Amino acid sequence: MNRPANASVQTKAILRAFAANSTEWRYGRSLTQETGVKSGTLYPLLIRLADGGFLESKWLEPERPGVPPRHAYRLTTKGLALATEQAEPNLGSGARPLGAT
Amino acid sequence: MISLITRIALSFAHWMMPPSERGWLVAMEAEMRHATDDSERLAWAVGCVSTAMVRHRPGEGAYVAMIVLHVAALIIVDWNTVRTEVSVGMIVYCSVFLSVLRPSRLWLHAGWVGGGLFAAHAASDLTGLARPFYQTQDLTATEWCIIASVIIPALWGSYAGERIGRGLAVHHRRSATGA
Numbered sequence: 122m123n124r125p126a127n128a129s130v131q132t133k134a135i136l137r138a139f140a141a142n143s144t145e146w147r148y149g150r151s152l153t154q155e156t157g158v159k160s161g162t163l164y165p166l167l168i169r170l171a172d173g174g175f176l177e178s179k180w181l182e183p184e185r186p187g188v189p190p191r192h193a194y195r196l197t198t199k200g201l202a203l204a205t206e207q208a209e210p211n212l213g214s215g216a217r218p219l220g221a222t
Numbered sequence: 223m224i225s226l227i228t229r230i231a232l233s234f235a236h237w238m239m240p241p242s243e244r245g246w247l248v249a250m251e252a253e254m255r256h257a258t259d260d261s262e263r264l265a266w267a268v269g270c271v272s273t274a275m276v277r278h279r280p281g282e283g284a285y286v287a288m289i290v291l292h293v294a295a296l297i298i299v300d301w302n303t304v305r306t307e308v309s310v311g312m313i314v315y316c317s318v319f320l321s322v323l324r325p326s327r328l329w330l331h332a333g334w335v336g337g338g339l340f341a342a343h344a345a346s347d348l349t350g351l352a353r354p355f356y357q358t359q360d361l362t363a364t365e366w367c368i369i370a371s372v373i374i375p376a377l378w379g380s381y382a383g384e385r386i387g388r389g390l391a392v393h394h395r396r397s398a399t400g401a
Contacts, residue, residue, distance in 0.1 A: 129396070149253040160250060160265065161272025165394070168246055168277065178249075188256060192249030 131158045132166055136204035139176075139196045143204075146181060146193035167194060175200030225260060228267040235270035238278050247274065276394055278323075285324065289331070292316040293338040300339060301354045313339065313372055314379040321383025325391070328380040336376030343369045 134156040139147060149167070153160055170176040177197050180190045196204060232251065239247050247270055254266035296316050300309045313335055320331040346353045347361045361369070 148256075149250065150256055159272075160253070160269030161276075162269075164246055164250055164269065164273040165276040168243065168273075189252040191252050191256070 129166075131156070131162055132170075133207050134158055135163065135166055135170075136196075136200070136207055139194070140201060140204035140208070143196055143201050146179070146195050148191050148193055152194075170200065175203055225263075228260075228264050231264075231267035231271050235267070235274040238271070239274040240277055243277050246277075275322075275390065288323065289320060289334050292320060293334055296335060296339055297342045300342075301352075304356045309339075309372075310375050313375045314382075317376045317379030318383035318386070321380045322387040322390070325384040325387030328384040331383070332373065332376040332380040335379070336373035339372050340369055 135152060135158060138152055138155050149160065149163060152158070153163055156163075158166075167176060167178075171178060171194075175197060176194050178192055178194045181193045182190055232247075235247055236244060250266060250270050250273065254263050254270075257263045257266055293316070296309075296312050299312045303309065317331050317335045320335070321328045324331075343354075343361070345351075347357070
């Protein structure tokens with residue numbers, strides 16, 4: 122499988138956050154809050170993941186009126202495979218497998 | 223004040239982001255609208271600028287246009303103020319900005335910014351055309367030396383911009399490799 126060059130600590134944190142509930146659509150703000158990765162680092166990573174086909178995105182209607190639609194993201198099958206692969210080295214050290222609930 | 227800075231930052235980010243990727247900035251702005259306070263909105267605006275700078279791929283034409291615009295703006299500002307700190311501030315800003323964009327060309331930027339202003343003064347003094355409003359007679363030797371010294375803040379600004387530009391590049395390279 123083609124791996125992106127950006128297998129950084131931040132990328133792994135983002136992949137972990139996505140993989141924790143891989144069917145759920147995630148927002149940028151919640152990802153920054155959950156992972157501690159700042160927006161200026163998060164979005165270039167999201168762009169690269171999307172360009173590589175690891176991430177799909179769509180605009181979701183807002184939950185309340187008066188706020189704009191939000192761009193939401195989730196892993197593709199290819200992205201989920203990458204997240205699992207990135208997590209594998211940690212399995213032996215007791216880390217939770219990606220995608221486990 | 224914070225909202226003004228936020229708006230300026232967003233405008234700058236939109237200008238710098240490649241047109242094909244501006245949708246991502248729109249997505250970031252939509253997230254910013256869900257921020258709960260001004261400081262968080264400002265942090266998102268800074269994130270927009272950072273993202274735009276990471277994704278920015280200026281062509282040579284845009285880069286040359288950037289140099290010309292900055293030197294022209296510097297001359298216009300210098301021609302219309304007698305406040306030295308304003309002119310020096312503008313010199314530093316121009317040289318820092320250009321060197322952040324292209325760190326490897328810091329000497330060129332110092333030359334264009336410092337030399338450009340010097341050349342404009344020299345041309346106007348020697349031809350007598352379009353002199354600054356504060357210049358009523360030919361420049362003295364002392365004034366020539368003062369004008370030539372604008373290369374110092376230009377060099378300083380270019381060096382600072384080169385450091386910032388290379389620092390940003392290292393930061394993003396580390397992010398990319400996981401170092």
